[in-house]
Amino acid sequence: MIAGDGDAVGVLATIWKWAPLIGRGFLLNILISVLAMAMGTVAGLALGLGQIAPYAVLRRPAQIVTQFFRNAPWLVLLFYCILLLPYQMTVGDWTVPMPAWIKATIGLALPVMGNVSEIVRGGIQALPQAQWDSAESLAFSRRQTLWMVILPQAIKPMLPPWMNLYAVLIMATPLASIVGVEEAMTLTRFALSAENRSELLLPMYLALLVAFFAYCYPIARWTARLERRFAVKH
Amino acid sequence: MTGVWDWFLWLYEAHGINLPVFYDSYDRQRFFAGLLTTLELSVCSVVASVAIGLVGAWALGSGSVVARRLVQGYVHAFRNTPPLIQLSFLYFAVGNLLPRLEMAGGGSRPLLDGFAWAVVTLSLFGGAFNVEIFRSGIEAVPASTVEAAEALGFNRWRLHRHVVLPLALRICLPALSNNLVNLVKTSTLAYAIGVPELLYVSAQVWADAMNVREMMNVLLVTYVGMVGLLSFGLRRLEAALRVPGLGTVGGQP
Amino acid sequence: MPVRLASFASALAAAAVALLLTVATAVAAVDDIKAIQAKGVLVVGVKADYRPWGFIDPSGAIVGMEIDMAREIADKLGVRLEMVPVTTANRIEFLRQGRIDLILATMSDTPARRQASTVIDPPYYAGxxxxxxxxxxxxxxxxxxxxxxxxxxxxxxxxxxxxxxxxxxxxxxxxxxxxxxxxxxxxxxxxxxxxxxxxxxxxxxxxxxxxxxxxxxxxxxQAWVMAVSAANREGSFARFLAHLSQDWHRSGHLIALEKKWGIPPSPFLKSMHDKL
Missing domain, CATH: 3.40.190.10 (Periplasmic binding protein-like II)
Known part of the structure; x- marks a missing residue:
């Protein structure tokens, strides 16, 4: 199979030719995931605290918003943001351009927000009521109790589900290819289109899967380790 | 019924809110066909992924090292790669390597069509998570309960059938519900390989009618309603099956 | 709801829409070329998966027949060219939002698209x-x-x-x-x-x-057309593009581009060249 060997070399050479470009695309996947995680975490923390607020006017809307963004499919939220957000925003004298990848980041941050909100609520409610009661007996205000007693304890058990969420997020970033963001999956499709050879399909998609695995697997291992360490002994 | 559909026509003419999926019979038909496809896709994937989870968890608990390694390899591979790329890889690349069915009228058909590949991918993706969920559920069954059953003379099969699995299922139900709900949401990915599910038909409608805004909102409301119903049902199931004194793992209360 | 009230409401809505449209057109008769030149960049929605009209090379650059056309337009305006890859399903929405100034992306001319955007006549291609x-x-x-x-x-x-x-x-x-x-x-x-x-x-x-x-x-x-925002129907950019498209046909430039990119000669380009 001399011809076959020649083909194999040809395929590898082709992948090598496109690797720098697709690699740059992969960096955009990572950038999108990190930004969406940051935005979603901040918004989700606020929403989660809203969910345990003592006032129903705050609690009910926070619960509804949380459930809405947890129940909506990621891809649909992505389409929504890509197609319906404006291409630039004007804040005072500033005009902030909103390229597709920023809109995709916002689109991905929304479900992250809903899920972080639920993690925060679950983490805080998992703490024994006695923590609140004893802080109250020490004359801590509700806000002091929350920031100085409850959150510091709740954060550790929240960490593994939060990291799991990040893994789900990074694996959702290729969805941006469907809405035209030039990340790794889009560039792989463009490369396949430019090369126009079907024998490239298997190796190119496989290479992309391996790249994601190499990034996600260490995170998953680390998460599992933390999970074991923070596990509540029954 | 016609009156209701006509009301949407009036809504368009009077207020410019264009919802052809309600007043145009062709669009209405394809929209509801898409909804049906999404439901079928979800049901098939949920059932298959639970089966995969059960078999995988059983293999992890069996003595065979080979079986354990294989299942672990599968779980890691599918949990740590993006489902969209799995779908493209399986449909476009692996699908081309499979044998084909020759058609009577000329041409040939793939062994599995887009819908079948979507079910396969979603089941494998969801199943990888289910394996872990069932394993942790089985491990969380108190050792004392198992010992008590063994002392009563239960053999391995009856022990699993009547004691371990019923308890394990209750323990891991919250995590399982979460994963199944995710799976239904992930079914939108079938869009990428041309399966005419809800997102796909909606995109066709908004491309023809140029009504992205309206269609997007219809789509969101439909999905949130559907997924909300499912999670409501699963929560009711959890409540109905709850055994006093038995905790849960994963998922939130 | 009584029928009479409903029809009254729709008449009212129609009047409001008509009024809005008039206002929009009146406002739109601005010099949008000036606006693009002030920005210093022309943003064009192109295809990146439609060889040979628009596709990418290994460096990531988009190339193709339509890309050559887009570059020429930007050069003539004296601005930088920015290309945004679009799909058939999202290009009109991008134009509406203002994310792109111009569609040059294998778009066929349809009545719905004429309504949603300003289609440039004459078309530059047909199929x-x-x-x-x-x-x-x-x-x-x-x-x-x-x-x-x-x-x-x-x-x-x-x-x-x-x-x-x-x-x-x-x-x-x-x-x-x-x-x-x-x-x-x-x-x-x-x-x-x-x-x-x-x-x-x-x-x-x-x-x-x-x-x-x-x-x-x-x-x-169907003719393949360039399109700019529906709001700029009377704008200077649309007029400029219409002239340019005519020049391209007359001078045989489009036929040359077609040949350069290895596209089989189309009867449409020949008939347009002969006519103009």
Missing amino acids: GTNILARKSLNFQRWQELRGRRVCALQGAYYNRPVAENWGAIIVAFPGVPEAMIDLLAGNCDAFVQDSSLIASTLVSDPVKWADYEMPMETFGE
């Missing part, structure tokens, strides 16, 4: 709808597509007529590469597409496509 299919299937008439799996592109205007009139089962993909892969694998019996794309695909790699043909009678000859 009808046809299919790319395996010769062995021996297709001759569109009616034979009944019950056949036919690959297509998401958002293409001819998907609906092909499904509605001839009963084909349309399987639409987000981009050309996926549809081509599916066709080559034999998952689809045909790929319904613009006849120009099919013709250029067939000559691009005669060996690979040796078993394929474009068998049907091309229907619905």
Whole structure:
């Protein structure tokens, strides 16, 4: 199979030719995931605290918003943001351009927000009521109790589900290819289109899967380790 | 019924809110066909992924090292790669390597069509998570309960059938519900390989009618309603099956 | 709701819409070229998966016949060119939002698109709808597509007529590469597409496509058009593009570009050249 060997070399050479470009695309996947995680975490923390607020006017809307963004499919939220957000925003004298990848980041941050909100609520409610009661007996205000007693304890058990969420997020970033963001999956499709050879399909998609695995697997291992360490002994 | 559909026509003419999926019979038909496809896709994937989870968890608990390694390899591979790329890889690349069915009228058909590949991918993706969920559920069954059953003379099969699995299922139900709900949401990915599910038909409608805004909102409301119903049902199931004194793992209360 | 009240309400709404439109057109008669020059950049929505009109090379640069045209427009305006890859399903929405100034992305002229954007006349290219299919299937008439799996592109205007009139089962993909892969694998019996794309695909790699043909009678000859925002119907940019398109036809520039990118000569370009 001399011809076959020649083909194999040809395929590898082709992948090598496109690797720098697709690699740059992969960096955009990572950038999108990190930004969406940051935005979603901040918004989700606020929403989660809203969910345990003592006032129903705050609690009910926070619960509804949380459930809405947890129940909506990621891809649909992505389409929504890509197609319906404006291409630039004007804040005072500033005009902030909103390229597709920023809109995709916002689109991905929304479900992250809903899920972080639920993690925060679950983490805080998992703490024994006695923590609140004893802080109250020490004359801590509700806000002091929350920031100085409850959150510091709740954060550790929240960490593994939060990291799991990040893994789900990074694996959702290729969805941006469907809405035209030039990340790794889009560039792989463009490369396949430019090369126009079907024998490239298997190796190119496989290479992309391996790249994601190499990034996600260490995170998953680390998460599992933390999970074991923070596990509540029954 | 016609009156209701006509009301949407009036809504368009009077207020410019264009919802052809309600007043145009062709669009209405394809929209509801898409909804049906999404439901079928979800049901098939949920059932298959639970089966995969059960078999995988059983293999992890069996003595065979080979079986354990294989299942672990599968779980890691599918949990740590993006489902969209799995779908493209399986449909476009692996699908081309499979044998084909020759058609009577000329041409040939793939062994599995887009819908079948979507079910396969979603089941494998969801199943990888289910394996872990069932394993942790089985491990969380108190050792004392198992010992008590063994002392009563239960053999391995009856022990699993009547004691371990019923308890394990209750323990891991919250995590399982979460994963199944995710799976239904992930079914939108079938869009990428041309399966005419809800997102796909909606995109066709908004491309023809140029009504992205309206269609997007219809789509969101439909999905949130559907997924909300499912999670409501699963929560009711959890409540109905709850055994006093038995905790849960994963998922939130 | 009583019928009379409903019709009164709709009349009122219609009047309001008409008023709004008048205002919009009045406002729109601005010099939008000035605005683009002030920005210093022309943002063009192009295809990046539609060889040879728009596709990428390994450096990531988008190249192709339409890209050459876009570059020339930007050069003539004296601004930088920025290209945004678009798909058939999202290009009009991007134009509406203002994310792009111009669509130059294999877009066929349809009434709905004329309403949603400002279409530039004369068109720069034309093609009808046809299919790319395996010769062995021996297709001759569109009616034979009944019950056949036919690959297509998401958002293409001819998907609906092909499904509605001839009963084909349309399987639409987000981009050309996926549809081509599916066709080559034999998952689809045909790929319904613009006849120009099919013709250029067939000559691009005669060996690979040796078993394929474009068998049907091309229907619905549609012009390919550039389009700018609907709000700028009377704007200077639309006028400028119309003149430029005419010049391109008259000077034979489009025919030269077509040749440069290896596209089979189209009768449309020849007739436009002779006419002008």
